[in-house]
Amino acid sequence: MKIEIPRYIEVFGAAQINEVQRVYELDSGVTSEVPAENVGTVRDIGKDVMNDIEQRMAIVVSTKNEKLRLLDGVMSGIPHDCLIIVVSNSTRKPIDRYKNEMELVKQFNKFVQRKVIMIHQRDPGLAKALREVGYTDILQGRYVRNGKGEGALVGLVLAKLAKKDYVGFVDADNFIPGAVHEYVKNFNSGFSMASSPYSMVRISWLYKPTVIETGFYFSRWGRINEYTNKYLNRLISSHSGFGTEIIKTGNSGEYAMSMKLAELLAFSSGSSVDPYTMLNLLEAFGPSNPINNKEVREKGVQIYQIETRNPHIHVDKGDEHLANMLLSSIGIIYHSRICSDALRKVMIDELIASGLIKKGVTPPNPPTMRPTKNLNFKTLQEFLEINAKTLVTMGEASTQNQAPS
Amino acid sequence: MKIEIPRYIEVFGAAQINEVQRVYELDSGVTSEVPAENVGTVRDIGKDVMNDIEQRMAIVVSTKNEKLRLLDGVMSGIPHDCLIIVVSNSTRKPIDRYKNEMELVKQFNKFVQRKVIMIHQRDPGLAKALREVGYTDILQGRYVRNGKGEGALVGLVLAKLAKKDYVGFVDADNFIPGAVHEYVKNFNSGFSMASSPYSMVRISWLYKPTVIETGFYFSRWGRINEYTNKYLNRLISSHSGFGTEIIKTGNSGEYAMSMKLAELLAFSSGSSVDPYTMLNLLEAFGPSNPINNKEVREKGVQIYQIETRNPHIHVDKGDEHLANMLLSSIGIIYHSRICSDALRKVMIDELIASGLIKKGVTPPNPPTMRPTKNLNFKTLQEFLEINAKTLVTMGEASTQNQAPS
Numbered sequence: 001m002k003i004e005i006p007r008y009i010e011v012f013g014a015a016q017i018n019e020v021q022r023v024y025e026l027d028s029g030v031t032s033e034v035p036a037e038n039v040g041t042v043r044d045i046g047k048d049v050m051n052d053i054e055q056r057m058a059i060v061v062s063t064k065n066e067k068l069r070l071l072d073g074v075m076s077g078i079p080h081d082c083l084i085i086v087v088s089n090s091t092r093k094p095i096d097r098y099k100n101e102m103e104l105v106k107q108f109n110k111f112v113q114r115k116v117i118m119i120h121q122r123d124p125g126l127a128k129a130l131r132e133v134g135y136t137d138i139l140q141g142r143y144v145r146n147g148k149g150e151g152a153l154v155g156l157v158l159a160k161l162a163k164k165d166y167v168g169f170v171d172a173d174n175f176i177p178g179a180v181h182e183y184v185k186n187f188n189s190g191f192s193m194a195s196s197p198y199s200m201v202r203i204s205w206l207y208k209p210t211v212i213e214t215g216f217y218f219s220r221w222g223r224i225n226e227y228t229n230k231y232l233n234r235l236i237s238s239h240s241g242f243g244t245e246i247i248k249t250g251n252s253g254e255y256a257m258s259m260k261l262a263e264l265l266a267f268s269s270g271s272s273v274d275p276y277t278m279l280n281l282l283e284a285f286g287p288s289n290p291i292n293n294k295e296v297r298e299k300g301v302q303i304y305q306i307e308t309r310n311p312h313i314h315v316d317k318g319d320e321h322l323a324n325m326l327l328s329s330i331g332i333i334y335h336s337r338i339c340s341d342a343l344r345k346v347m348i349d350e351l352i353a354s355g356l357i358k359k360g361v362t363p364p365n366p367p368t369m370r371p372t373k374n375l376n377f378k379t380l381q382e383f384l385e386i387n388a389k390t391l392v393t394m395g396e397a398s399t400q401n402q403a404p405s
Numbered sequence: 406m407k408i409e410i411p412r413y414i415e416v417f418g419a420a421q422i423n424e425v426q427r428v429y430e431l432d433s434g435v436t437s438e439v440p441a442e443n444v445g446t447v448r449d450i451g452k453d454v455m456n457d458i459e460q461r462m463a464i465v466v467s468t469k470n471e472k473l474r475l476l477d478g479v480m481s482g483i484p485h486d487c488l489i490i491v492v493s494n495s496t497r498k499p500i501d502r503y504k505n506e507m508e509l510v511k512q513f514n515k516f517v518q519r520k521v522i523m524i525h526q527r528d529p530g531l532a533k534a535l536r537e538v539g540y541t542d543i544l545q546g547r548y549v550r551n552g553k554g555e556g557a558l559v560g561l562v563l564a565k566l567a568k569k570d571y572v573g574f575v576d577a578d579n580f581i582p583g584a585v586h587e588y589v590k591n592f593n594s595g596f597s598m599a600s601s602p603y604s605m606v607r608i609s610w611l612y613k614p615t616v617i618e619t620g621f622y623f624s625r626w627g628r629i630n631e632y633t634n635k636y637l638n639r640l641i642s643s644h645s646g647f648g649t650e651i652i653k654t655g656n657s658g659e660y661a662m663s664m665k666l667a668e669l670l671a672f673s674s675g676s677s678v679d680p681y682t683m684l685n686l687l688e689a690f691g692p693s694n695p696i697n698n699k700e701v702r703e704k705g706v707q708i709y710q711i712e713t714r715n716p717h718i719h720v721d722k723g724d725e726h727l728a729n730m731l732l733s734s735i736g737i738i739y740h741s742r743i744c745s746d747a748l749r750k751v752m753i754d755e756l757i758a759s760g761l762i763k764k765g766v767t768p769p770n771p772p773t774m775r776p777t778k779n780l781n782f783k784t785l786q787e788f789l790e791i792n793a794k795t796l797v798t799m800g801e802a803s804t805q806n807q808a809p810s
Contacts, residue, residue: 004516026481026484026582027483029460029485030460032486032518077714079430079431079432080432108429111407111446112433113438178583181432309482
């Protein structure tokens with residue numbers, strides 16, 4: 001892959017946020033060289049580097065009642081050497097969709113023989129194992145809560161058990177396997193550029209409303225992203241005193257982290273998880289917070305934002321879904337401890353003026369879940385192995401990586 | 406790439422047509438192994454093999470007034486090591502779109518430094534050079550004729566001058582760079598499976614009318630393809646005596662050939678070129694034709710059809726364009742010397758019954774252009790270098806590959 005080197009970096013405490021980077025070539029081959037005059041502009045990431053990162057990476061695929069064909073396509077796009085972790089929250093009655101997903105994955109894997117871990121988010125055995133290690137943050141009664149953030153966190157925990165160094169998140173509702181393939185390569189490009197072991201890569205979608213006739217959807221999506229980015233940028237400005245537009249990926253649902261960073265971050269519930277991975281990073285490593293971790297203080301946390309070459313074409317979940325996504329994204333910023341009262345007032349005024357919320361309504365405050373670093377993973381694994389009936393491991397995932405089996 | 410091995414092969418004289426093959430994984434990494442029980446089912450094509458073929462391959466990108474952004478995207482999807490040959494037939498007045506394309510490509514290439522050759526199809530110097538070597542088949546007065554087939558043939562000639570062993574064709578009107586990337590990998594997969602130096606790989610699109618709301622277009626396209634495939638298959642049946650559905654890629658606009666095969670084939674004018682590359686192969690190497698080339702007789706000609714994982718989303722050229730495409734595709738089969746009178750009658754009856762042509766109308770008979778094998782390429786190159794004012798070479802295309810400069 002050949003990619004632009006970011007020209008501008010915004011520093012916010014220990015966090016270094018890189019400007020959006022453009023992809024020049026999806027595949028830079030083997031004969032490629034970056035000439036001297038472009039060394040400061042272009043980075044060529046070779047296949048060896050990519051392959052090395054892929055072997056150390058888990059890709060968490062969240063799915064909820066998506067068409068099996070889409071899940072199949074997404075898996076075909078993820079480079080073979082990555083561990084795939086499917087976290088499903090599909091309905092199990094009257095039709096057991098999770099069973100169908102398992103059969104699809106098994107059938108697919110008969111031919112590709114890759115490492116796959118699958119689990120159902122509402123498996124009571126999963127909840128039991130998490131309760132056993134005291135991680136009740138994610139629970140609601142006998143189950144893990146419904147929600148995208150909860151699913152992502154389950155995926156993160158499984159990636160940690162599989163001893164992966166990187167974890168990436170992609171949704172199963174993606175029509176373009178080539179786009180999924182590019183996301184993973186973009187993740188790898190970011191990690192290969194990082195000098196700190198604490199790094200995050202977020203995908204900036206190249207969405208083009210005029211491309212296809214579903215323009216309506218794209219522009220709505222753009223609107224949510226616009227607000228989230230604006231408010232995340234104002235959070236930074238309110239501390240630095242300088243306006244910034246550095247954050248362009250507030251609502252990106254496709255991002256990856258080094259495990260060292262991922263386990264230091266809190267996650268939030270539902271669809272607010274996407275902006276919250278960014279927000280919590282600013283909260284935890286921003287200028288107003290004491291940072292206890294010496295390595296983080298010294299090496300910093302690096303965030304890369306990479307603009308895909310492929311458009312993002314996915315299932316239209318409808319207006320209500322989008323409205324919820326907007327409100328929870330705004331809400332998680334509104335209620336952040338690093339959000340000033342002045343910014344809160346601006347947010348409310350703007351959202352009322354644009355008709356996005358009603359007067360007198362306070363944006364929701366989605367629950368958050370503590371960082372997972374200090375969980376007792378050994379105990380968690382033992383309990384998972386015994387109790388989680390929906391847990392499936394394929395390929396050599398169970399043995400080579402010591403994942404639960 | 407991990408790909409299904411075709412289970413069924415139809416033999417037609419020296420031609421071996423393989424059943425459509427499915428792609429399992431776009432990227433099979435480096436740790437992948439095909440277990441013993443799948444050796445007969447799955448082929449894993451490693452990056453080394455791919456890289457080797459890419460360095461010997463030219464990809465011809467045909468463009469005609471496409472948005473620059475699309476051309477940019479298509480180039481970003483073609484693996485770096487392939488030579489890109491852009492054959493443009495864009496309008497030059499009142500705005501010189503070719504000039505804009507050249508500027509775009511130069512700008513793009515500043516950062517990626519790849520090998521690119523560009524030419525305008527209506528360059529009088531190009532026509533002059535082709536006339537000089539007696540290849541008047543492609544000319545109309547002072548110019549190369551307008552038409553997709555003519556553009557493809559110009560690309561083939563330039564690929565031959567650049568001493569490439571493989572030549573592939575893709576259109577610039579493709580919204581998914583990842584799909585273009587996959588096409589090239591599919592081409593390479595096919596060539597890596599071929600045991601004969603005479604081979605062709607055709608892309609079978611995974612088009613799904615329900616995927617996006619432009620279903621109408623997709624189904625129309627499906628209809629053209631359905632007729633073309635049906636009649637190509639009947640040509641085969643009428644010789645073998647057995648019904649077949651082996652050909653699924655009659656109208657594929659994305660295909661590649663080994664140079665040894667490409668220079669033995671005639672091309673046809675306009676959009677009939679896509680089915681004609683298949684048809685002419687059946688004409689030239691079918692059972693009713695004496696084959697003079699000893700190597701072809703001994704090794705055969707192998708055709709692979711590979712179903713993409715990515716959907717094909719491109720510019721809707723409108724109904725008239727599609728009607729012309731249908732008629733010229735049908736016409737080129739109708740007028741083929743291997744088409745029997747009985748099949749001609751069936752074709753006409755069916756097309757009238759389905760309202761696709763009017764009674765009493767004979768389908769058009771697009772002009773064809775002789776195989777290029779025996780052209781004097783040395784003279785052609787000399788004349789091109791002197792006369793073709795629109796010819797541009799970038800990167801090391803001109804020196805390392807002895808392409809015209």
